Amino acid sequence: MSAESESHLKNLDALLREPEVLIVCGSGGVGKTTLAASLSLRAAALGRKVATLTIDPARRLADSLGVRLDGDSMVEVKGAAAGSSGRMMAQMLDAQRTFDELIGRHASSPENAREILENRIYKRLSAQVAGTQEYMAMEKLYALRAEKAHDLIVLDTPPARHAIDFITAPERVGKVLDHSSLKWLVSGKSESWLSKSLVTTGLRSVAKKLDSVLGMDLLRDIIAFFKAFEGMYPGFKERSSAVDEVLRSKRCAFVVVTSPEDNPLEEARFFIEELKRLGMPLRAVFVNRFHLPIRASASPDASLTGHQGRREQALRLVSELASADQRRSADALASLAAELPVFYSPRFEQDVCDLEGLRQITARLRPGDRRGPSPR
Amino acid sequence: MLIGPMKGRADQITARLQDPERTALSIVTIAEDMPVSETIELASRVPRDLGISLGPVILNALIPKIFEASDPMPSAPPLDEAAGQSELSESEALDAAERFLRARRARAEEQLERLRKEIQGPPVLTLPWLTAPHFGPKELAALADALTPQLGSGGEGL
Numbered sequence: 265m266s267a268e269s270e271s272h273l274k275n276l277d278a279l280l281r282e283p284e285v286l287i288v289c290g291s292g293g294v295g296k297t298t299l300a301a302s303l304s305l306r307a308a309a310l311g312r313k314v315a316t317l318t319i320d321p322a323r324r325l326a327d328s329l330g331v332r333l334d335g336d337s338m339v340e341v342k343g344a345a346a347g348s349s350g351r352m353m354a355q356m357l358d359a360q361r362t363f364d365e366l367i368g369r370h371a372s373s374p375e376n377a378r379e380i381l382e383n384r385i386y387k388r389l390s391a392q393v394a395g396t397q398e399y400m401a402m403e404k405l406y407a408l409r410a411e412k413a414h415d416l417i418v419l420d421t422p423p424a425r426h427a428i429d430f431i432t433a434p435e436r437v438g439k440v441l442d443h444s445s446l447k448w449l450v451s452g453k454s455e456s457w458l459s460k461s462l463v464t465t466g467l468r469s470v471a472k473k474l475d476s477v478l479g480m481d482l483l484r485d486i487i488a489f490f491k492a493f494e495g496m497y498p499g500f501k502e503r504s505s506a507v508d509e510v511l512r513s514k515r516c517a518f519v520v521v522t523s524p525e526d527n528p529l530e531e532a533r534f535f536i537e538e539l540k541r542l543g544m545p546l547r548a549v550f551v552n553r554f555h556l557p558i559r560a561s562a563s564p565d566a567s568l569t570g571h572q573g574r575r576e577q578a579l580r581l582v583s584e585l586a587s588a589d590q591r592r593s594a595d596a597l598a599s600l601a602a603e604l605p606v607f608y609s610p611r612f613e614q615d616v617c618d619l620e621g622l623r624q625i626t627a628r629l630r631p632g633d634r635r636g637p638s639p640r
Numbered sequence: 641m642l643i644g645p646m647k648g649r650a651d652q653i654t655a656r657l658q659d660p661e662r663t664a665l666s667i668v669t670i671a672e673d674m675p676v677s678e679t680i681e682l683a684s685r686v687p688r689d690l691g692i693s694l695g696p697v698i699l700n701a702l703i704p705k706i707f708e709a710s711d712p713m714p715s716a717p718p719l720d721e722a723a724g725q726s727e728l729s730e731s732e733a734l735d736a737a738e739r740f741l742r743a744r745r746a747r748a749e750e751q752l753e754r755l756r757k758e759i760q761g762p763p764v765l766t767l768p769w770l771t772a773p774h775f776g777p778k779e780l781a782a783l784a785d786a787l788t789p790q791l792g793s794g795g796e797g798l
Contacts, residue, residue, distance in 0.1 A: 293670075293675070322673060322674040322677075323677070326675065346716055362717075377678075483682060494660075526774060558733045558736050558737055559727045559728060559733075560727070560728050560729075560730055560732075560733030561727055561728070561729055561730055561732075561733075562730045569687045571707075571708075571711045571712075574706050574707050574711065574738075575734040575735075575737070575738050576734070577706055578706050578707070578731055578737040578738050578740075579734055579736070579737040579738075581704070581706070581734075581741065581771065582735070582737040582740060582741065584771040585771055587773075588771050588772065588773040591773040592773050592774065595773075613739070613740055613743035613744060613747075614743065614747065615672065615673050615747065617673075
Protein backbone atom coordinates (compact mmCIF):
# COMPACT_ATOMS: atom_id res chain seq x y z
CA MET A 265 0.00 0.00 0.00
CA SER A 266 1.37 3.43 -0.89
CA ALA A 267 2.04 6.13 1.69
CA GLU A 268 -0.68 8.18 0.08
CA SER A 269 -3.43 5.63 0.57
CA GLU A 270 -2.15 5.03 4.11
CA SER A 271 -2.80 8.65 4.93
CA HIS A 272 -6.19 8.49 3.29
CA LEU A 273 -7.14 5.73 5.69
CA LYS A 274 -6.23 7.66 8.84
CA ASN A 275 -9.86 8.29 9.69
CA LEU A 276 -10.73 4.66 9.15
CA ASP A 277 -7.94 3.43 11.38
CA ALA A 278 -8.96 5.90 14.10
CA LEU A 279 -12.48 4.50 13.85
CA LEU A 280 -11.17 0.95 14.26
CA ARG A 281 -8.64 1.64 17.04
CA GLU A 282 -10.92 3.29 19.58
CA PRO A 283 -14.19 1.45 20.23
CA GLU A 284 -14.76 -1.82 22.09
CA VAL A 285 -17.95 -2.47 20.16
CA LEU A 286 -18.55 -1.63 16.50
CA ILE A 287 -22.10 -2.03 15.25
CA VAL A 288 -22.68 -2.21 11.50
CA CYS A 289 -26.22 -1.19 10.44
CA GLY A 290 -27.83 -1.13 7.01
CA SER A 291 -30.44 -2.75 4.83
CA GLY A 292 -30.05 -6.12 3.09
CA GLY A 293 -28.10 -6.60 -0.12
CA VAL A 294 -25.69 -3.68 0.30
CA GLY A 295 -22.63 -5.75 1.22
CA LYS A 296 -22.93 -5.08 4.94
CA THR A 297 -21.70 -8.50 6.04
CA THR A 298 -18.74 -8.29 3.68
CA LEU A 299 -17.87 -4.80 4.89
CA ALA A 300 -18.15 -5.87 8.54
CA ALA A 301 -15.69 -8.68 7.77
CA SER A 302 -13.25 -6.38 5.98
CA LEU A 303 -13.34 -3.80 8.82
CA SER A 304 -12.67 -6.63 11.27
CA LEU A 305 -9.71 -7.78 9.22
CA ARG A 306 -8.28 -4.26 9.13
CA ALA A 307 -8.72 -3.90 12.91
CA ALA A 308 -6.90 -7.21 13.41
CA ALA A 309 -4.06 -5.97 11.20
CA LEU A 310 -3.87 -2.91 13.48
CA GLY A 311 -3.15 -5.28 16.36
CA ARG A 312 -6.59 -5.58 17.90
CA LYS A 313 -8.14 -8.81 19.14
CA VAL A 314 -11.36 -8.82 17.18
CA ALA A 315 -14.47 -10.97 17.59
CA THR A 316 -16.90 -10.69 14.69
CA LEU A 317 -20.47 -11.83 14.83
CA THR A 318 -21.88 -12.20 11.34
CA ILE A 319 -25.42 -12.81 10.24
CA ASP A 320 -26.15 -14.92 7.21
CA PRO A 321 -22.86 -14.58 5.30
CA ALA A 322 -22.70 -15.82 1.71
CA ARG A 323 -21.36 -19.35 1.69
CA ARG A 324 -18.14 -18.38 -0.08
CA LEU A 325 -17.48 -15.59 2.42
CA ALA A 326 -18.16 -17.96 5.32
CA ASP A 327 -15.76 -20.47 3.75
CA SER A 328 -13.01 -17.91 3.31
CA LEU A 329 -13.37 -16.86 6.95
CA GLY A 330 -13.46 -20.52 7.96
CA VAL A 331 -16.79 -19.94 9.74
CA ARG A 332 -19.13 -22.91 9.80
CA LEU A 333 -22.69 -21.88 9.03
CA ASP A 334 -23.91 -24.18 11.80
CA GLY A 335 -20.95 -23.54 14.11
CA ASP A 336 -21.58 -23.12 17.80
CA SER A 337 -18.40 -21.29 18.75
CA MET A 338 -16.01 -18.58 17.66
CA VAL A 339 -13.33 -19.76 15.24
CA GLU A 340 -10.04 -18.01 14.55
CA VAL A 341 -9.75 -16.65 11.02
CA LYS A 342 -6.43 -17.97 9.78
CA GLY A 343 -4.04 -15.44 8.29
CA ALA A 344 -6.18 -12.51 9.45
CA ALA A 345 -3.67 -10.57 11.53
CA ALA A 346 -1.03 -10.29 8.78
CA GLY A 347 1.97 -10.32 11.12
CA SER A 348 0.50 -8.01 13.76
CA SER A 349 -0.20 -9.00 17.35
CA GLY A 350 -3.93 -8.89 16.63
CA ARG A 351 -6.29 -11.66 15.67
CA MET A 352 -9.77 -12.12 14.27
CA MET A 353 -12.34 -14.59 15.51
CA ALA A 354 -15.68 -15.02 13.79
CA GLN A 355 -18.96 -16.74 14.39
CA MET A 356 -22.32 -16.77 12.74
CA LEU A 357 -25.20 -15.70 14.95
CA ASP A 358 -27.60 -18.58 15.47
CA ALA A 359 -30.59 -16.95 17.15
CA GLN A 360 -32.27 -20.22 18.10
CA ARG A 361 -29.16 -21.65 19.70
CA THR A 362 -28.40 -18.42 21.56
CA PHE A 363 -31.96 -18.31 22.85
CA ASP A 364 -31.78 -21.93 24.03
CA GLU A 365 -28.45 -21.27 25.76
CA LEU A 366 -29.94 -18.22 27.44
CA ILE A 367 -32.81 -20.33 28.80
CA GLY A 368 -30.35 -22.94 30.04
CA ARG A 369 -28.33 -20.30 31.85
CA HIS A 370 -31.17 -18.46 33.54
CA ALA A 371 -33.70 -21.17 34.27
CA SER A 372 -34.19 -21.93 37.96
CA SER A 373 -33.57 -25.64 37.44
CA PRO A 374 -32.87 -28.13 34.65
CA GLU A 375 -36.56 -29.14 34.83
CA ASN A 376 -37.58 -25.51 34.42
CA ALA A 377 -35.27 -25.19 31.40
CA ARG A 378 -36.70 -28.31 29.82
CA GLU A 379 -40.24 -27.12 30.47
CA ILE A 380 -39.54 -23.91 28.57
CA LEU A 381 -37.57 -25.48 25.72
CA GLU A 382 -40.35 -27.97 25.07
CA ASN A 383 -43.15 -25.43 25.34
CA ARG A 384 -45.03 -24.97 22.08
CA ILE A 385 -45.20 -21.19 22.48
CA TYR A 386 -41.49 -20.98 23.15
CA LYS A 387 -40.65 -23.02 20.08
CA ARG A 388 -42.73 -20.78 17.84
CA LEU A 389 -41.70 -17.56 19.52
CA SER A 390 -38.00 -18.27 19.44
CA ALA A 391 -38.06 -19.45 15.84
CA GLN A 392 -40.38 -16.93 14.25
CA VAL A 393 -41.05 -13.73 16.12
CA ALA A 394 -39.59 -10.76 14.32
CA GLY A 395 -36.91 -9.31 16.50
CA THR A 396 -35.66 -12.57 17.98
CA GLN A 397 -32.44 -12.17 16.03
CA GLU A 398 -32.01 -8.68 17.44
CA TYR A 399 -32.53 -9.80 21.02
CA MET A 400 -30.12 -12.62 20.49
CA ALA A 401 -27.49 -10.36 18.96
CA MET A 402 -27.72 -8.31 22.13
CA GLU A 403 -27.46 -11.42 24.27
CA LYS A 404 -24.45 -12.63 22.33
CA LEU A 405 -22.80 -9.23 22.66
CA TYR A 406 -23.16 -9.48 26.43
CA ALA A 407 -21.75 -13.00 26.49
CA LEU A 408 -18.76 -12.03 24.32
CA ARG A 409 -17.95 -9.03 26.48
CA ALA A 410 -18.15 -11.20 29.58
CA GLU A 411 -15.43 -13.44 28.10
CA LYS A 412 -13.04 -10.45 28.37
CA ALA A 413 -10.90 -11.99 25.63
CA HIS A 414 -11.65 -9.49 22.86
CA ASP A 415 -10.60 -5.82 22.39
CA LEU A 416 -13.20 -5.17 19.73
CA ILE A 417 -16.51 -6.87 19.03
CA VAL A 418 -17.86 -6.23 15.54
CA LEU A 419 -21.56 -6.86 15.19
CA ASP A 420 -23.24 -7.29 11.83
CA THR A 421 -26.96 -6.55 12.31
CA PRO A 422 -29.89 -8.33 10.65
CA PRO A 423 -30.77 -6.95 7.20
CA ALA A 424 -34.09 -5.32 7.97
CA ARG A 425 -35.49 -2.03 9.13
CA HIS A 426 -36.39 -3.55 12.47
CA ALA A 427 -32.68 -4.29 12.94
CA ILE A 428 -32.64 -1.00 14.77
CA ASP A 429 -34.73 -2.85 17.38
CA PHE A 430 -31.43 -4.31 18.44
CA ILE A 431 -30.53 -0.98 19.95
CA THR A 432 -33.76 -0.61 21.87
CA ALA A 433 -34.00 -4.29 22.76
CA PRO A 434 -32.49 -3.87 26.25
CA GLU A 435 -34.96 -1.13 27.06
CA ARG A 436 -37.90 -3.03 25.65
CA VAL A 437 -37.06 -6.22 27.50
CA GLY A 438 -37.12 -4.17 30.68
CA LYS A 439 -40.46 -2.61 29.81
CA VAL A 440 -42.14 -5.87 28.90
CA LEU A 441 -40.97 -7.46 32.10
CA ASP A 442 -42.38 -4.60 34.16
CA HIS A 443 -45.76 -4.80 32.49
CA SER A 444 -48.40 -5.42 35.12
CA SER A 445 -50.67 -7.66 33.07
CA LEU A 446 -47.74 -9.93 32.41
CA LYS A 447 -46.99 -10.02 36.11
CA TRP A 448 -50.58 -10.98 36.78
CA LEU A 449 -50.47 -13.64 34.13
CA VAL A 450 -47.47 -15.32 35.67
CA SER A 451 -48.52 -14.75 39.27
CA GLY A 452 -50.39 -18.01 39.44
CA LYS A 453 -53.76 -16.31 39.93
CA SER A 454 -54.46 -16.38 36.24
CA GLU A 455 -54.61 -20.10 35.84
CA SER A 456 -57.04 -20.69 38.67
CA TRP A 457 -59.07 -17.70 37.52
CA LEU A 458 -59.21 -19.07 34.05
CA SER A 459 -60.27 -22.55 34.99
CA LYS A 460 -62.79 -21.29 37.56
CA SER A 461 -64.29 -18.81 35.15
CA LEU A 462 -64.51 -21.32 32.43
CA VAL A 463 -66.43 -23.87 34.44
CA THR A 464 -68.61 -21.69 36.62
CA THR A 465 -69.59 -18.59 34.73
CA GLY A 466 -71.13 -17.39 31.55
CA LEU A 467 -67.66 -17.28 30.09
CA ARG A 468 -68.23 -20.86 29.12
CA SER A 469 -69.63 -19.85 25.74
CA VAL A 470 -66.73 -17.48 25.18
CA ALA A 471 -64.31 -20.22 26.08
CA LYS A 472 -66.05 -22.56 23.72
CA LYS A 473 -65.64 -20.07 20.89
CA LEU A 474 -62.01 -19.47 21.81
CA ASP A 475 -61.49 -23.16 21.96
CA SER A 476 -62.92 -23.67 18.51
CA VAL A 477 -60.73 -20.91 17.08
CA LEU A 478 -57.50 -21.36 18.98
CA GLY A 479 -57.83 -24.54 20.97
CA MET A 480 -57.64 -24.58 24.80
CA ASP A 481 -54.27 -26.24 24.62
CA LEU A 482 -52.89 -23.06 23.15
CA LEU A 483 -54.19 -20.89 26.01
CA ARG A 484 -52.70 -23.29 28.55
CA ASP A 485 -49.41 -23.24 26.69
CA ILE A 486 -49.33 -19.46 26.76
CA ILE A 487 -49.81 -19.36 30.51
CA ALA A 488 -47.33 -22.18 31.09
CA PHE A 489 -44.80 -20.33 28.97
CA PHE A 490 -44.98 -17.12 30.96
CA LYS A 491 -44.99 -19.01 34.27
CA ALA A 492 -41.89 -20.93 33.29
CA PHE A 493 -40.19 -17.64 32.42
CA GLU A 494 -40.98 -16.07 35.77
CA GLY A 495 -37.77 -16.93 37.60
CA MET A 496 -35.64 -15.73 34.72
CA TYR A 497 -36.65 -12.08 34.70
CA PRO A 498 -34.01 -10.66 37.07
CA GLY A 499 -31.18 -12.22 35.03
CA PHE A 500 -32.67 -10.92 31.77
CA LYS A 501 -33.07 -7.42 33.11
CA GLU A 502 -29.58 -7.26 34.48
CA ARG A 503 -28.06 -8.24 31.15
CA SER A 504 -30.29 -5.83 29.26
CA SER A 505 -29.20 -2.89 31.40
CA ALA A 506 -25.54 -3.82 31.03
CA VAL A 507 -25.78 -3.92 27.22
CA ASP A 508 -27.80 -0.72 27.06
CA GLU A 509 -25.12 1.04 29.08
CA VAL A 510 -22.37 -0.07 26.67
CA LEU A 511 -24.35 0.92 23.57
CA ARG A 512 -24.77 4.47 24.83
CA SER A 513 -21.18 4.87 25.99
CA LYS A 514 -18.03 6.04 24.23
CA ARG A 515 -16.91 2.42 24.05
CA CYS A 516 -19.39 1.80 21.25
CA ALA A 517 -19.38 3.07 17.66
CA PHE A 518 -22.12 2.74 15.08
CA VAL A 519 -21.57 2.80 11.34
CA VAL A 520 -24.27 2.78 8.67
CA VAL A 521 -23.69 0.95 5.37
CA THR A 522 -25.59 1.61 2.16
CA SER A 523 -25.27 1.22 -1.57
CA PRO A 524 -25.84 4.22 -3.87
CA GLU A 525 -29.39 3.16 -4.80
CA ASP A 526 -32.69 4.77 -3.84
CA ASN A 527 -34.08 2.16 -1.45
CA PRO A 528 -30.89 1.37 0.49
CA LEU A 529 -30.17 5.11 0.77
CA GLU A 530 -33.68 5.68 2.11
CA GLU A 531 -33.06 2.91 4.66
CA ALA A 532 -29.70 4.45 5.55
CA ARG A 533 -31.42 7.76 6.20
CA PHE A 534 -33.86 5.99 8.46
CA PHE A 535 -31.02 4.35 10.42
CA ILE A 536 -29.15 7.64 10.71
CA GLU A 537 -32.26 9.46 12.01
CA GLU A 538 -33.04 6.66 14.46
CA LEU A 539 -29.50 6.61 15.84
CA LYS A 540 -29.67 10.35 16.36
CA ARG A 541 -33.07 10.08 18.06
CA LEU A 542 -31.83 7.33 20.35
CA GLY A 543 -28.66 9.23 21.21
CA MET A 544 -26.38 6.52 19.79
CA PRO A 545 -22.91 7.44 18.51
CA LEU A 546 -22.82 7.34 14.67
CA ARG A 547 -19.13 7.46 13.66
CA ALA A 548 -19.15 6.94 9.88
CA VAL A 549 -21.24 6.10 6.83
CA PHE A 550 -20.04 3.67 4.14
CA VAL A 551 -21.38 3.89 0.60
CA ASN A 552 -20.63 0.52 -0.95
CA ARG A 553 -20.44 -0.45 -4.62
CA PHE A 554 -19.93 3.14 -5.66
CA HIS A 555 -19.03 3.79 -9.30
CA LEU A 556 -16.07 6.13 -9.22
CA PRO A 557 -15.88 8.59 -12.09
CA ILE A 558 -13.16 8.18 -14.68
CA ARG A 559 -11.67 11.58 -15.16
CA ALA A 560 -10.55 11.75 -18.75
CA SER A 561 -8.80 14.62 -20.47
CA ALA A 562 -11.32 14.59 -23.35
CA SER A 563 -15.04 13.79 -23.49
CA PRO A 564 -16.24 10.70 -25.36
CA ASP A 565 -16.80 11.04 -29.09
CA ALA A 566 -20.24 9.67 -30.03
CA SER A 567 -19.58 9.58 -33.78
CA LEU A 568 -17.07 6.69 -33.75
CA THR A 569 -18.01 3.18 -34.87
CA GLY A 570 -16.66 -0.37 -34.41
CA HIS A 571 -14.58 -1.32 -31.37
CA GLN A 572 -13.52 2.30 -30.88
CA GLY A 573 -17.18 3.36 -30.85
CA ARG A 574 -18.00 0.69 -28.29
CA ARG A 575 -15.13 1.94 -26.12
CA GLU A 576 -16.56 5.47 -26.26
CA GLN A 577 -19.98 4.07 -25.41
CA ALA A 578 -18.50 2.23 -22.40
CA LEU A 579 -16.86 5.41 -21.12
CA ARG A 580 -20.15 7.29 -21.43
CA LEU A 581 -21.96 4.53 -19.53
CA VAL A 582 -19.39 4.51 -16.70
CA SER A 583 -19.70 8.31 -16.47
CA GLU A 584 -23.48 8.00 -16.26
CA LEU A 585 -23.24 5.33 -13.58
CA ALA A 586 -20.78 7.44 -11.60
CA SER A 587 -22.79 10.64 -11.78
CA ALA A 588 -26.04 8.84 -10.88
CA ASP A 589 -24.39 7.22 -7.83
CA GLN A 590 -22.88 10.54 -6.84
CA ARG A 591 -26.17 12.42 -7.11
CA ARG A 592 -28.29 9.84 -5.31
CA SER A 593 -25.83 9.57 -2.40
CA ALA A 594 -25.33 13.31 -2.05
CA ASP A 595 -29.12 13.89 -2.07
CA ALA A 596 -29.77 11.24 0.55
CA LEU A 597 -26.87 12.18 2.82
CA ALA A 598 -27.41 15.96 2.62
CA SER A 599 -28.58 16.18 6.23
CA LEU A 600 -25.46 14.52 7.65
CA ALA A 601 -23.05 16.59 9.70
CA ALA A 602 -20.37 18.06 7.42
CA GLU A 603 -17.57 16.62 9.57
CA LEU A 604 -18.92 13.05 9.65
CA PRO A 605 -16.63 10.81 7.57
CA VAL A 606 -18.25 9.06 4.63
CA PHE A 607 -16.24 6.26 3.01
CA TYR A 608 -16.87 5.31 -0.60
CA SER A 609 -16.11 1.74 -1.54
CA PRO A 610 -15.68 1.31 -5.29
CA ARG A 611 -17.72 -1.22 -7.21
CA PHE A 612 -15.31 -4.06 -7.93
CA GLU A 613 -15.00 -5.90 -11.20
CA GLN A 614 -15.13 -9.21 -9.33
CA ASP A 615 -17.17 -10.53 -6.41
CA VAL A 616 -15.27 -10.43 -3.13
CA CYS A 617 -14.93 -13.91 -1.72
CA ASP A 618 -11.56 -14.31 0.02
CA LEU A 619 -9.37 -12.60 2.61
CA GLU A 620 -7.37 -10.79 -0.06
CA GLY A 621 -10.62 -9.40 -1.49
CA LEU A 622 -11.67 -8.26 1.97
CA ARG A 623 -8.32 -6.48 2.41
CA GLN A 624 -8.77 -4.81 -0.96
CA ILE A 625 -12.06 -3.29 0.23
CA THR A 626 -10.43 -1.32 3.03
CA ALA A 627 -7.30 -0.61 0.95
CA ARG A 628 -9.40 0.92 -1.83
CA LEU A 629 -11.84 2.87 0.31
CA ARG A 630 -12.07 6.49 -0.74
CA PRO A 631 -12.58 8.92 2.14
CA GLY A 632 -14.97 11.80 1.71
CA ASP A 633 -17.98 13.44 3.23
CA ARG A 634 -21.71 13.79 2.58
CA ARG A 635 -21.05 15.47 -0.78
CA GLY A 636 -18.98 12.65 -2.25
CA PRO A 637 -15.45 11.17 -2.30
CA SER A 638 -12.74 13.78 -1.81
CA PRO A 639 -10.51 14.26 -4.84
CA ARG A 640 -7.01 12.91 -4.52
CA MET B 641 -54.98 -28.15 14.25
CA LEU B 642 -57.37 -25.35 13.32
CA ILE B 643 -61.08 -26.05 13.13
CA GLY B 644 -64.16 -23.92 12.60
CA PRO B 645 -64.64 -20.76 10.52
CA MET B 646 -60.97 -19.76 10.49
CA LYS B 647 -60.07 -23.10 8.99
CA GLY B 648 -62.65 -22.73 6.23
CA ARG B 649 -61.27 -19.33 5.31
CA ALA B 650 -57.68 -20.56 5.42
CA ASP B 651 -58.56 -23.45 3.12
CA GLN B 652 -60.14 -21.06 0.64
CA ILE B 653 -57.05 -18.87 0.58
CA THR B 654 -54.76 -21.87 0.20
CA ALA B 655 -56.85 -23.25 -2.67
CA ARG B 656 -56.65 -19.93 -4.48
CA LEU B 657 -52.88 -19.67 -4.00
CA GLN B 658 -52.39 -23.22 -5.23
CA ASP B 659 -54.57 -22.80 -8.32
CA PRO B 660 -52.14 -22.31 -11.25
CA GLU B 661 -54.90 -20.52 -13.21
CA ARG B 662 -55.08 -17.79 -10.57
CA THR B 663 -51.69 -17.60 -8.89
CA ALA B 664 -48.08 -17.73 -9.96
CA LEU B 665 -45.08 -16.66 -7.94
CA SER B 666 -42.36 -14.75 -9.77
CA ILE B 667 -38.95 -14.32 -8.21
CA VAL B 668 -36.91 -11.20 -8.96
CA THR B 669 -33.16 -11.31 -8.45
CA ILE B 670 -29.92 -9.60 -9.45
CA ALA B 671 -26.84 -11.03 -11.16
CA GLU B 672 -24.81 -11.72 -8.02
CA ASP B 673 -23.75 -14.91 -6.34
CA MET B 674 -25.86 -14.96 -3.20
CA PRO B 675 -29.12 -13.57 -4.66
CA VAL B 676 -28.90 -16.12 -7.49
CA SER B 677 -28.19 -18.99 -5.06
CA GLU B 678 -31.17 -17.95 -2.96
CA THR B 679 -33.36 -17.68 -6.07
CA ILE B 680 -32.44 -21.18 -7.17
CA GLU B 681 -33.26 -22.55 -3.74
CA LEU B 682 -36.54 -20.65 -3.51
CA ALA B 683 -37.56 -21.71 -7.00
CA SER B 684 -37.16 -25.36 -6.10
CA ARG B 685 -39.05 -25.00 -2.82
CA VAL B 686 -42.05 -22.91 -3.87
CA PRO B 687 -43.77 -25.64 -5.91
CA ARG B 688 -42.58 -28.45 -3.63
CA ASP B 689 -43.26 -26.97 -0.19
CA LEU B 690 -46.06 -24.50 -0.94
CA GLY B 691 -47.74 -26.09 -3.94
CA ILE B 692 -47.70 -22.71 -5.71
CA SER B 693 -46.75 -22.63 -9.37
CA LEU B 694 -43.72 -20.68 -10.48
CA GLY B 695 -43.98 -17.70 -12.88
CA PRO B 696 -41.07 -16.25 -14.85
CA VAL B 697 -37.86 -15.63 -12.91
CA ILE B 698 -36.66 -12.08 -13.53
CA LEU B 699 -33.03 -11.05 -13.44
CA ASN B 700 -33.04 -7.31 -12.74
CA ALA B 701 -30.39 -4.65 -13.39
CA LEU B 702 -28.38 -6.62 -15.93
CA ILE B 703 -25.33 -4.66 -17.05
CA PRO B 704 -25.54 -4.21 -20.87
CA LYS B 705 -23.45 -6.16 -23.33
CA ILE B 706 -21.44 -3.56 -25.19
CA PHE B 707 -18.40 -5.44 -26.53
CA GLU B 708 -17.97 -8.30 -28.96
CA ALA B 709 -16.01 -11.36 -27.89
CA SER B 710 -13.60 -10.62 -30.75
CA ASP B 711 -12.74 -7.13 -29.43
CA PRO B 712 -9.17 -7.24 -28.06
CA MET B 713 -8.97 -6.83 -24.26
CA PRO B 714 -7.04 -3.75 -23.10
CA SER B 715 -4.38 -4.21 -20.44
CA ALA B 716 -5.08 -1.19 -18.22
CA PRO B 717 -5.46 -1.48 -14.44
CA PRO B 718 -9.03 -1.92 -13.14
CA LEU B 719 -11.25 1.13 -12.99
CA ASP B 720 -11.16 1.63 -9.25
CA GLU B 721 -7.37 1.89 -9.31
CA ALA B 722 -7.21 3.99 -12.43
CA ALA B 723 -9.84 6.35 -11.05
CA GLY B 724 -7.59 7.14 -8.10
CA GLN B 725 -5.41 9.20 -10.39
CA SER B 726 -6.36 12.79 -10.90
CA GLU B 727 -6.71 12.61 -14.66
CA LEU B 728 -6.25 9.89 -17.27
CA SER B 729 -5.25 10.25 -20.86
CA GLU B 730 -8.12 9.60 -23.26
CA SER B 731 -6.93 6.11 -24.18
CA GLU B 732 -6.28 5.19 -20.54
CA ALA B 733 -9.81 6.29 -19.65
CA LEU B 734 -11.27 4.23 -22.50
CA ASP B 735 -9.22 1.21 -21.42
CA ALA B 736 -10.40 1.53 -17.85
CA ALA B 737 -14.07 1.83 -18.84
CA GLU B 738 -13.84 -1.10 -21.26
CA ARG B 739 -12.12 -3.41 -18.81
CA PHE B 740 -14.55 -2.58 -16.05
CA LEU B 741 -17.72 -3.11 -18.07
CA ARG B 742 -16.46 -6.27 -19.79
CA ALA B 743 -15.53 -7.82 -16.45
CA ARG B 744 -18.84 -6.84 -14.90
CA ARG B 745 -20.78 -8.18 -17.89
CA ALA B 746 -18.85 -11.45 -17.80
CA ARG B 747 -19.67 -11.95 -14.07
CA ALA B 748 -23.33 -11.14 -14.75
CA GLU B 749 -23.48 -13.61 -17.65
CA GLU B 750 -22.09 -16.35 -15.41
CA GLN B 751 -24.96 -15.77 -13.00
CA LEU B 752 -27.50 -15.64 -15.85
CA GLU B 753 -26.18 -18.97 -17.13
CA ARG B 754 -26.48 -20.49 -13.66
CA LEU B 755 -30.11 -19.36 -13.45
CA ARG B 756 -30.98 -20.70 -16.90
CA LYS B 757 -29.37 -24.02 -16.07
CA GLU B 758 -30.89 -24.46 -12.61
CA ILE B 759 -34.41 -23.08 -13.01
CA GLN B 760 -36.67 -25.87 -14.20
CA GLY B 761 -39.78 -24.87 -16.11
CA PRO B 762 -40.45 -21.13 -16.13
CA PRO B 763 -38.48 -18.77 -18.41
CA VAL B 764 -35.71 -16.52 -17.09
CA LEU B 765 -36.29 -12.91 -18.22
CA THR B 766 -33.91 -9.99 -17.89
CA LEU B 767 -34.30 -6.29 -17.16
CA PRO B 768 -31.64 -3.71 -18.04
CA TRP B 769 -29.50 -1.69 -15.64
CA LEU B 770 -30.96 1.82 -15.48
CA THR B 771 -28.61 4.77 -15.19
CA ALA B 772 -31.15 7.46 -14.22
CA PRO B 773 -30.41 8.94 -10.78
CA HIS B 774 -33.98 8.37 -9.60
CA PHE B 775 -36.71 5.96 -10.55
CA GLY B 776 -39.77 7.61 -12.11
CA PRO B 777 -42.53 6.99 -14.70
CA LYS B 778 -40.00 7.12 -17.55
CA GLU B 779 -37.90 4.37 -16.00
CA LEU B 780 -41.00 2.28 -15.31
CA ALA B 781 -41.95 2.58 -18.98
CA ALA B 782 -38.42 1.56 -20.01
CA LEU B 783 -38.67 -1.61 -17.91
CA ALA B 784 -42.11 -2.42 -19.33
CA ASP B 785 -40.73 -1.98 -22.85
CA ALA B 786 -37.85 -4.32 -22.05
CA LEU B 787 -40.14 -6.94 -20.57
CA THR B 788 -42.93 -6.97 -23.18
CA PRO B 789 -41.07 -8.69 -26.07
CA GLN B 790 -39.79 -11.37 -23.67
CA LEU B 791 -43.33 -12.28 -22.58
CA GLY B 792 -44.55 -13.28 -26.01
CA SER B 793 -47.67 -11.85 -27.67
CA GLY B 794 -50.49 -11.33 -25.19
CA GLY B 795 -48.07 -11.56 -22.27
CA GLU B 796 -48.90 -15.22 -21.60
CA GLY B 797 -45.52 -15.62 -19.95
CA LEU B 798 -46.83 -13.79 -16.88
